[in-house]
Amino acid sequence: MCDWELNQVSIVGIIRRFVQSMTSIQYLVDDMTGPPLNVKLWVNMENCGLINFASPGTYVKVLGSLRNYNGQRSLLAMNIRCVKDLNEITSHMLEVVQAHMQLFGKVFDVNMNTTAALPLDGRSHHEGIIPDGLSTIQSEVLNVIQKFSAHEYGISFQDLRTKLNYLSFLDIRTTLAFLINEGFIFPTIDEQHFKSPQQ
CATH class of the missing domain: 1.10.10.10 (Winged helix-like DNA-binding domain superfamily/Winged helix DNA-binding domain)
Incomplete structure (x- = not known):
């Protein structure tokens, strides 16, 4: 992303399909930012019975390591959990917008159109505008x-x-x-x- 290597990521998306094998579960997760992402979760045979498999159409939050092999992006999941509170989806979207504002030094409107530029330190010095990161x-x-x-x-x-x-x-x-x-x-x-x- 902008010549930066991303490694540990968190995504929220919908499971489009999954395939279970003896050692792993392969999910196809659509986070609406591009083509659905291949997500692989390794499972331990002893703990296999404890894992709740998310079905297609379920919103999930995935934490894992981003991989790029032969131009194909995939995610090696450390944790996958179902999203039970839909406010978590909204919260995740707001975190994404805030990350873009901090990374690119720009202010976006609700449609992700650029409205103004911020100083490089990420804080505005105009009266009435509050520093990033405050509730x-x-x-x-x-x-x-x-x-x-x-x-x-x-x-x-x-x-x-x-x-x-x-x-x-x-x-x-x-x-x-x-x-x-x-x-x-x-x-x-x-x-x-x-x-x-x-x-």
Whole structure:
């Protein structure tokens, strides 16, 4: 991918067919990014009875090593499991989009069309845009703290709770601990006032 060798990968797709032998199971998994991928899972004779075989039409998540032999891609699976919660498919798609944004330094819209370029460090320095890798709650808390970082002591915990009254006390406290540990914010005059060094 862009002259980079990929080795350990995670894919989510639909099983199109499978063939079982004495020592392995061969799956044809379609992750909708190209032709279906050949996936091989070696099985141990003693554990063969413990393996649940996924049937065609089932969504699975596969972790394994990518192989390329004579121009044919295949995946040597370490783990295959059925996807029981369909939110996992959406989550995987979002991870793929985020990986593309980080690898290519571009921002994509919902149809994967390029909308703007990011600086090479992967972070935007425009006001209101949050660094990569933060959850929605972490982004919201950081955004409010950044807005008040111009004040001498930053923002108090009580004012932060007032501004983010739709978040629970525990969510705000947990997020503050994370943001401090990651260096996004720091306490000022006491443990109840916070600023961001990015202002």
